[in-house]
Amino acid sequence: MAKHDADLDLLFQALADPTRRAMVERLAQGPTAVSDLARPSGLRLPTVMRHLAVLERAGLVVTAKDGRVRSCAIVPEALAPLTGWLDDRRAEWEHRLDRLEGYVLQLMKDAANGPRS
Amino acid sequence: MAKHDADLDLLFQALADPTRRAMVERLAQGPTAVSDLARPSGLRLPTVMRHLAVLERAGLVVTAKDGRVRSCAIVPEALAPLTGWLDDRRAEWEHRLDRLEGYVLQLMKDAANGPRS
DNA sequence: ATCATGCTTAGCCATATGGCTAACTAAGCC
């Protein structure tokens, strides 16, 4: 019943930035060092590091330092809460449409019996 | 190829706030007036209006004024770009895992033939 | 006509976000 679900906050917010989505797309193809992640963006390293921190805080990415290079990898399961939430919404409004349809059918049946009063 | 996809920016950002997600959840069950939308949140009307504006800008809800009450409704199709993006990511990393598996199988085959040099 | 209701507009305030530079640390290479 997710009183306030902070997970979703972090996930949605992390992906709300095009730079970060680009990073995720890049990482979806395999682990990458921070610099290689930064190059296509044209941004400075500290900036990229902060984006990376956001992704890590959301659980979308893990990083580990090997020597002087830190390599970053995506965590595919991290997307699950998002798809879950979206599926829930879809289920809800489909259910609502079902009820609406039922309501309309009821109206039609009533009409077929002719107006009562 | 979405050079910069602004749609996704707006969608993800709109849903990054728990108040706005709650509104969407409420609206998924049927159209609602602004005040009724505000009541459960405990927030002031102007605040709610701004959240609503964000949702509207993202295309997630539409509103129309009837008399002095504005009623708000969800736009279920608006979620499509999100599920699309998520599906794309999943496809990508599954494809990557496939390649990885292929690579491993190749290694095993090579090993079965014995080290060549 | 008056009043209450429901939204709307304008504007204030604190914090968060996204970019930067500059300076520092740690690893690898000659």
Next chain:
DNA sequence: GGCTTAGTTAGCCATATGGCTAAGCATGAT
């Protein structure tokens, strides 16, 4: 040792975000 490379930390700056109050405006009820 000394230089280069890859991160890292600290801090500045502009803008965006999320909350509020106060005041305005239009509609529905009396």
